[in-house]
Amino acid sequence: MKIITEHLWLRPINDSDKDKLKKWRNSYKEYFFSDDGKEISDEKHNRWFKRYTSLPPGTDQMFIAIKVGTTEEIGTIALYDINIDERMAVLGRVLILQQYQGHNYAQEMVNAIRDLAFNTMRLHRLIVEADLMNTKAQHIYFTSGFKTIGQRFIPATKYLFRIVIILEMLNPDHDLRKPLRIESYDEDSDKHGYESQCDNIK
Numbered sequence: 001m002k003i004i005t006e007h008l009w010l011r012p013i014n015d016s017d018k019d020k021l022k023k024w025r026n027s028y029k030e031y032f033f034s035d036d037g038k039e040i041s042d043e044k045h046n047r048w049f050k051r052y053t054s055l056p057p058g059t060d061q062m063f064i065a066i067k068v069g070t071t072e073e074i075g076t077i078a079l080y081d082i083n084i085d086e087r088m089a090v091l092g093r094v095l096i097l098q099q100y101q102g103h104n105y106a107q108e109m110v111n112a113i114r115d116l117a118f119n120t121m122r123l124h125r126l127i128v129e130a131d132l133m134n135t136k137a138q139h140i141y142f143t144s145g146f147k148t149i150g151q152r153f154i155p156a157t158k159y160l161f162r163i164v165i166i167l168e169m170l171n172p173d174h175d176l177r178k179p180l181r182i183e184s185y186d187e188d189s190d191k192h193g194y195e196s197q198c199d200n201i202k
């Protein structure tokens, strides 16, 4: 499955991306809080990747963004913690490599994943988190339609905390009578994927 936007296409990550993802994540580690800004070790990354690939289909989908018409890989985004009962998920792992920043690519990716979650999968609620100081990321999420609903604190040192802003968006067209659409996003899903269900997904 591919998600096509105006300038990008998003493809699901696969085994060949494993080393690159660790490198990217470590290069931008201060922007992500799950690892508390620390370098991710091989062991930890391998554990994460193994878990990612063994999760039930449709519960965590991470994508690599590629510039349309090129082979240039410019960043990542994910929809994870997809909860079928609650019809909610978390949008995150948003990264645009420095040399590609400032071209609205992050906004395109976030809007595309929002549309995948709401229009295609028919989820009801999306959550995203950003560091209080990361006003650039927050600006993108606000533009996509997210609203701040709270904050949480992550210990940074013995005395200092990072403040993480929690943002939420509810599906304006949510209709409980319409069934949820959850499918595996691996290459095989092309055979019975979303082509006929959503215009921007090929």
Ligand SMILES: CC(C)(COP(=O)(O)OP(=O)(O)OC[C@H]1O[C@@H](n2cnc3c(N)ncnc32)[C@H](O)[C@@H]1OP(=O)(O)O)[C@@H](O)C(=O)NCCC(=O)NCCS
Residues within 6 Å of the ligand: 028, 031, 032, 093, 094, 095, 096, 097, 100, 101, 102, 103, 104, 105, 106, 107, 108, 129, 130, 131, 134, 135, 136, 137, 139, 140, 143
């Ligand atoms: C955050 C990030 C994804 C943005 O990527 P990008 O492609 O440069 O962003 P875009 O070009 O799509 O959008 C930038 C928007 O932020 C605005 N912006 C730029 N700097 C800003 C700042 N300091 N504060 C507020 N808004 C800012 C721009 O004006 C633009 O908005 P506009 O289109 O309304 O003018 C990228 O900088 C990145 O990968 N950073 C490191 C990882 C990270 O922070 N991830 C998010 C974790 S929550």
